[in-house]
Amino acid sequence: MLIPRLRARRIAAAVLAVATLAGCAASKPDHPKWTDTAAPPPAVASSAVAASPASSEAAPPSASPAAKPSKTQATTTAAAPPAGVNYGDRLPKFDRAPKADKVHLPEGNLAAYYSRIPTDQPVAFITIDDGQVKRPEALDLIKQAGVPVTLFLMIDAIRNDPQYFKRLQDAGAVIEAHTVTHQSLRGKSYNVQRKEICDSADKLGNWYGRRPVLFRPPYGEKDDTTLKASHDCGMHAAFFWKETVDKGIVRYQQGNTVQRGDIILMHFRDRFVDDFIAALQAIKAAGLTPALLEDYIP
Ligand SMILES: [Zn+2]
Known part of the structure; x- marks a missing residue:
């Protein structure tokens, strides 16, 4: 029975x-x-x-x-992730981000490369990479925080559930490219690099209705071929970072505070909530406001 x-x-x-x-x-x-x-x-x-x-x-x-x-x-x-968790007490309140002064991109046939946006405006940028771990809390958290985020998504990490990220996109997240397989690109041939970048952008464009214009090389490992291939694939700029967040801890490459224009890197990991809130608190402690990376790149 x-x-x-x-x-x-x-x-x-x-x-x-x-x-x-x-x-x-x-x-x-x-x-x-x-x-x-x-x-x-x-x-x-x-x-x-x-x-x-x-x-x-x-x-x-x-x-x-x-x-x-x-x-x-x-x-x-x-279905939609479970609602009802209120992160309010842990979420800093921010001033609205100023109207962005766009950077002046260098001329030439290489994509620009930044770990900090050159700006005097009191802003910092939250970027979230990969997509392997898909915590259901992320949607509510991003919605409640009400801050802009840029997602550099890797195709092989997200192809089992592209809709998870569609919901984040619908909540305001902007989706950008991070290769198909997440192999390190530095030192690889132009054709290998171009395929990783172009194919990932094409795929994301098909899935999410907007083809990426920004790129992050896996592990932050790149060479001039990466920037040439990025340019040829339609990427306006590629990015490293100034801070990383893991297990709720922010690590600084320089000093011990977030600087104006800094790009902060976190990942879709088990402790998404702690990492995201740690990033917000670090931005708040520095007297800055989260802004959207795309607004600064022409
Ligand atoms: Zn990655």
Whole structure:
């Protein structure tokens, strides 16, 4: 008796998950190309929610076996993340960002490269990389914080659940390119580098309706070929960083405070909430306001 009942329950859960996924796609009929990524079966969709133990910047994504499906995970993945957590007390309040003074990009056939935007305006920039770990709290947190963020997404890390990032995009996040496979580009041939950059931008353009114009090389490792290929792929600029955030701790490359124009790097990791709030608090402590990187690049 027990076995058939369990089986029936599993089938019901799977049907529910598939129906919800389909519903999601159907609700965006004008959104063209979810279909060129095979729709993940419920079990794979569940693994998108499960935290991956791998460090997202340290290693390219492995095709990790799907986590065991559970009702909770399937529901969380397919529907909107659970609402109701109020981060209010932990979120600093910011002045509105000033109207951006755009940088003057250098002439030539190389993409510009910045770890700090040259500006006197009291702003800093939050950038979030990779996409392997898809914590459901991120959406509410970004919405409640009400600050601009730029996501440098790696195709192989997000192809199992592109819709997770569509929800972040709908909340105001801007999606930019970070290669297909996350291999280090420095020293690689022009063709290899160009393929990683162009293909990732094309794919993101198909998925999210806007082709990226900014690029971050994996591990921050680049050479002039990277900047040439970035330029040729339509990238206006590429970026390193001045601060990194991990496990709720901000690490500074220079000094111990965020400077005007600094680009802050964090990742989609298990402690997304702590990292994001640590970045906000560091910006607040420096008397700055989060601004949108794209607003500063012509
Ligand atoms: Zn990365």
